[in-house]
Amino acid sequence: SQALKSLGEYTKANEMLEKFNQSKGDDSRAQKYEAKKxxxxxxxxxxxxxxxxxxxxxxxxxxxxxxxxxxxxxxxxxxxxxxxxxxxxxxxxxxxxxxxxxxxxxxxxxxxxxxxxxxxxxxxxxxxxxxxxxxxxxxxxxxxxxxxxxxxxxxxxxxxxxxxxxxxxxxxxxxxxxxxxxxxxxxxxxxxxxxxxxxxxxxxxxxxxxxxxxxxxxxxxxxxxxxxxxxxxxxxxxxxxxxxxxxxxxxxxxxxxxxxxxxxxxxxxxxxxxxxxxxxxxxxxxxxxxxxxxxxxxxxxxxxxxxxxxxxxxxxxxxxxxxxxxxxxxxxxCEQTLAIAVVDQETGAVIPNAQITLMDENMQTIEQVFADENGKYTFEKDKIECDKDYTVRVTGINGYSSNEKPVHTAEKTGETFVEIPLEKNRKQITTGTDLAETLQIKNILFDLDKSYIRKDAAAQLALLVEVMNDHPKMKVDVRSHTDSRQTHEYNERLSDRRAKSTINWLIKQGISKDRLTGRGYGETQLINQCADGVECTEEEHQKNRRSEFIVLEM
CATH class of the missing domain: 2.120.10.30 (TolB, C-terminal domain)
Incomplete structure (x- = not known):
């Protein structure tokens, strides 16, 4: 086979490898050929x-x-x-x-x-x-x-x-x-x-x-x-x-x-x-x-x-x-770069100079940078790996809300591109505002019977931290809710643990504890029909396992 390869006769060389494989199947060269013909x-x-x-x-x-x-x-x-x-x-x-x-x-x-x-x-x-x-x-x-x-x-x-x-x-x-x-x-x-x-x-x-x-x-x-x-x-x-x-x-x-x-x-x-x-x-x-x-x-x-x-x-x-x-x-x-473009959600116009945060799969910050005058920034290969999960967050600027996107880089050398659209703030934040709704922060979701902060929940809570840092006098009431499964007493205790878990997470991120209050409401404020005895899907039940963030003071 090697002699035939030296002549460029690869078809005949492989025929010899087939015969070699049949007679010397325990030889590693035969095994390698069998595995990758x-x-x-x-x-x-x-x-x-x-x-x-x-x-x-x-x-x-x-x-x-x-x-x-x-x-x-x-x-x-x-x-x-x-x-x-x-x-x-x-x-x-x-x-x-x-x-x-x-x-x-x-x-x-x-x-x-x-x-x-x-x-x-x-x-x-x-x-x-x-x-x-x-x-x-x-x-x-x-x-x-x-x-x-x-x-x-x-x-x-x-x-x-x-x-x-x-x-x-x-x-x-x-x-x-x-x-x-x-x-x-x-x-x-x-x-x-x-x-x-x-x-x-x-x-x-x-x-x-x-x-x-x-x-x-x-x-x-x-x-x-x-x-x-x-x-x-x-x-x-x-x-x-x-x-x-x-x-x-x-x-x-x-x-x-x-x-x-x-x-x-x-x-x-x-x-x-x-x-x-x-x-x-x-x-x-x-x-x-x-x-x-x-x-x-x-x-x-x-x-x-x-x-x-x-x-x-x-x-x-x-x-x-x-x-x-x-x-x-x-x-x-494999070498990957990650190109970011920040644009207006409605018009597609570029938004320059917005702050961009790159986070790893555990939501740990890798680098914070600013978009250029064309609303763009590229994270080079020393910061990016192939076939890996990242999250890119763009902090609101000039009247725009913050936004973030999960990104999975490609498996081959090249550039992964992601566009981050920002929406203009149309609602004034005042006393009584639900920040989750106003700032389009998704409800903080919890797994069934759990009160620990999920990774996706941590990403959303990080947006709330930014808002509270931008408004240093703001006070927020954290209201936690469960679905209807389990007893009323159990759900009340569970929701209270979730509220406290959320508050403690925010305090660890630097928010003063005197700016936060909260309690659990159990299953008393369901947002859909999934009450006791009503058959619902897991997704429907999960919508009730949520936290709300109500502004008490500005």
Whole structure:
């Protein structure tokens, strides 16, 4: 199947996956295919989000790959032969052993001509895939098993890979040491650091590995390291998972030829959940991925520029570094803005400078702002999440009543728009006014047999708080009512608890208790026919479970 994908023969490749699934149904690759037989459609949907071009001058006719940001520099591995009296060749590739090089990165992601990175870290064997701590003083990198001038070999006489650590002292890299979980008997390679530098991710075929190579992580505490932990079946398959990179937004990118892809190594990503787990991986799609090997993904989350490595056709060498720009985020990286327009309810004319309050699903204020001269304001993506409930309240201005609307943002990247119409006040607030009616505040509703303030009730009571703050001498009588179910005595006690609960809530919001009175009226003032013995719907009964707010003084 993989060989057919490398030729772009995806229909035939899937036929092979079907046969593989029938004979190896317990293989995770077969299971992934069975669960998502439409994986090509999903990859197609994810595609077209990046613009890609060859990174140009830094590439040679040999292998160039595995880059990392180091300040304004891009550090990468290259097998280019820079000359010398004696040049060692790797028997498998007939290329020079890779060393680390650096190139300055421009603001647009363009690279300058490359130079060797550090003589003290480059040896006569392979060095590759560096990563640097945030302070730029510590580097982890991959090297053949060659430490302190000594070669190490496995029981099968093979020089495997190790992760080494170097420290910057007086502007020179030194103190090169290997990490304690290295071994002569298995490879540990391709380090990546979490945003806080406290977790090291890497690839290895150490005991416990599910496939040819798995992704692992290990905790870092100063110079101490925890026990390596396999990242599990979310990432790892019976094939190769390698070249991890974790962004400042806790997105773990990696390369795999076991996950469902387009051929060879594809680049995948998974977003870390709030509890630190990873639940699902996503193929980043074309043109980053193709039918050849694509790996070593790296992105600057601020500029959206980044680099990856590929051996695709049209390159300058065996492996080339490619530059990309993320133009549209992947679906899981949903970014929403919330656009508000405040208008006159009757005419549709804009109402400028009104105060807008954004609240979360628990009616907690996120931000208070003012509409511009066109009656508009947009809450940017740092305040808004996708697929989430909000409430937007607009405070009355220039003779308009307040109003609010519930908003549910979309599941995909884009803008959610909501128009908030305000109605002009036509009634004068005087002694005896029912604020619920005059200000179009919905009745404060209670659940059956309950006296606690519901979320929707809290939202309405918040409007009453605004009105009373605007009229500091106003005194209000809170009158609570029940439906006819239960006994008269029970309903009287229940309604009294509701009145007191409402008053206490208002006091907690800053309204002085000497401005509030109230009592419960039980079922003595029903507003419909639902008296004792009359069959009514729940909605009809709920209309009687209400509070009223009567102005006593102005």
């Amino acid at each position: 439409n994986y090509l459609e999903i990859i197609e949907e994810n595609s077209g989000r990046y613009s890609v071009e060859n990174a140009g001058a830094i590439n040679s006719k040999y292998s160039d790959y595995g880059s990392a940001f180091y300040g304004e520099e891009l550090v990468f591995a290259s097998a280019r032969d820079t000359g010398g009296v004696f040049s060692r060749k790797h028997k498998w590739t007939n290329q020079s052993f890779t060393n680390l090089y650096q190139s300055k990165v421009g603001g647009d992601g363009n690279l300058q001509e490359a130079d060797k990175f550090s003589k003290s870290t480059n040896s006569k064997f392979h060095e590759s895939t560096p990563v640097f701590t945030k302070d730029g003083k510590t580097m982890y990198f991959t090297r053949n098993n060659y430490v302190d001038g000594k070669k190490g070999r496995s029981g099968e006489k093979v020089m495997l890979l190790k992760i080494l650590k170097a420290t910057l002292v007086d502007d020179k890299w030194g103190n090169v040491v290997e990490l304690p979980f290295n071994s002569n008997e298995y490879s540990v390679a391709h380090p990546a650091l979490s945003p806080d530098d406290k977790t090291l991710y890497f690839a290895s075929d150490m005991p416990g590995t599910l496939g040819a190579s798995d992704l692992y992580k290990v905790s870092i505490d100063g110079d101490s390291y925890g026990e390596p932990e396999n990242l599990g079946a979310v990432f790892n398959t019976e094939a190769r998972e390698t070249f991890p990179f974790i962004s400042d937004e806790n997105e773990l990118y990696f390369a795999s030829d076991g996950q469902l892809g387009l051929g060879g190594l594809d680049i995948f990503v998974s977003k870390m959940e709030e509890d630190g787990t990873f639940k699902e991986v996503h193929n980043v799609g074309a043109p980053v991925n193709g039918k050849d090997d694509d790996f070593a993904f790296l992105i600057d989350t601020q500029t959206k520029f980044g680099f990856f490595t590929s051996n695709r056709e049209g390159g300058q060498g065996y492996d080339d570094i490619y530059k990309f720009k993320e133009n549209i985020p992947l679906p899981y990286k």
